[in-house]
Amino acid sequence: MSYLILTETQLPPQMLEMIGDLCRVELWRGMETDPALLAEAEGFLTYGHPHIGGAEMDRMPNLRIISNFGVGVDHIDLHAARERGIPVGNTPGFVDNATADMTFALLMAIARNVAIGDRYAHSPEFTAYDPSILHGHEVYGSTLGIIGMGAIGKQVARRASGFDMTILYHNRNRNLDAEAETGATYAALPDLLAQADFVTLNVPLTPETRSLIGRDQLRQMKPTAYLINLARGGVVDHDALLEALTAKWIAGAALDVTEPEPLPRDHPLLALPNLIIAPHLGSATRQTRIGMAQRTVDNLLAGLHGQPLLSRVA
Numbered sequence: 489m490s491y492l493i494l495t496e497t498q499l500p501p502q503m504l505e506m507i508g509d510l511c512r513v514e515l516w517r518g519m520e521t522d523p524a525l526l527a528e529a530e531g532f533l534t535y536g537h538p539h540i541g542g543a544e545m546d547r548m549p550n551l552r553i554i555s556n557f558g559v560g561v562d563h564i565d566l567h568a569a570r571e572r573g574i575p576v577g578n579t580p581g582f583v584d585n586a587t588a589d590m591t592f593a594l595l596m597a598i599a600r601n602v603a604i605g606d607r608y609a610h611s612p613e614f615t616a617y618d619p620s621i622l623h624g625h626e627v628y629g630s631t632l633g634i635i636g637m638g639a640i641g642k643q644v645a646r647r648a649s650g651f652d653m654t655i656l657y658h659n660r661n662r663n664l665d666a667e668a669e670t671g672a673t674y675a676a677l678p679d680l681l682a683q684a685d686f687v688t689l690n691v692p693l694t695p696e697t698r699s700l701i702g703r704d705q706l707r708q709m710k711p712t713a714y715l716i717n718l719a720r721g722g723v724v725d726h727d728a729l730l731e732a733l734t735a736k737w738i739a740g741a742a743l744d745v746t747e748p749e750p751l752p753r754d755h756p757l758l759a760l761p762n763l764i765i766a767p768h769l770g771s772a773t774r775q776t777r778i779g780m781a782q783r784t785v786d787n788l789l790a791g792l793h794g795q796p797l798l799s800r801v802a
């Protein structure tokens with residue numbers, strides 16, 4: 489017995505090995521996909537972020553499981569999946585540490601001019617050491633504002649406590665566990681923005697968090713402060729960010745995610761010296777990818793066999 493599953497990009501060999509002979513894997517080409525494959529597909533493994541809405545689901549009448557590689561499911565219409573009785577699985581818990589590490593990597597990199605320093609040190613211009621250049625912002629002992637105190641935000645806070653940072657956070661609800669464990673203090677969003685030296689975004693993208701950081705919020709930040717986005721591009725209004733970085737309302741920004749992703753190659757954000765950008769590397773460690781792959785495959789197979797998923801989001 490072999491199930492037909494679709495995926496929008498080639499799966500890495502390690503995942504194919506985990507799936508074994510149980511499934512036949514074919515590529516999803518959006519609405520251009522061969523109707524015979526759509527009619528037969530029983531599983532969908534979203535390896536990147538393809539949009540799967542009600543219209544897409546309706547083209548796959550035999551679909552019994554959508555298994556998402558990753559925790560964020562903003563590209564999948566969960567309401568439409570629930571209405572159609574299609575379970576959706578994701579990988580909570582597996583990405584937390586790697587994403588928190590990367591939040592800190594980008595925070596440190598923008599604070600201490602790592603990217604610009606790297607380009608300078610590689611260039612012919614670097615001919616003599618100069619102690620007067622590229623002075624960054626001290627991270628140790630500074631104030632961190634975490635927006636989104638879920639599992640990833642809490643791991644960011646744990647790292648920040650090692651740097652003796654004053655930790656403020658904003659969340660839909662207070663997270664008493666995180667407060668007790670990390671000494672983080674709940675703050676209203678305007679207070680957090682006004683006080684933080686570094687603001688990290690660790691929220692899922694939902695209708696409530698779309699454009700959470702716009703002109704007004706960037707205006708509330710200190711001119712010496714930095715914004716670090718490891719959530720989704722849509723959480724930040726990119727036009728407002730461009731204005732803020734150009735007019736120096738804030739000192740800089742570090743983005744792991746953008747909308748669209750990638751940005752068009754001639755996007756003006758890419759030309760700014762006070763912005764660093766990574767190609768969505770939040771969870772990209774060898775160790776984390778293995779855990780994510782295993783959970784994605786386990787959810788997929790459970791769904792195909794009509795069993796409860798190990799982590800179900802809809």
Ligand code: 8YV
Binds near residue numbers: 770
């Ligand atoms: C994944 C992510 O790399 O988990 C998430 O929500 O954004 C990343 O960890 C991505 O989803 C894989 O496509």
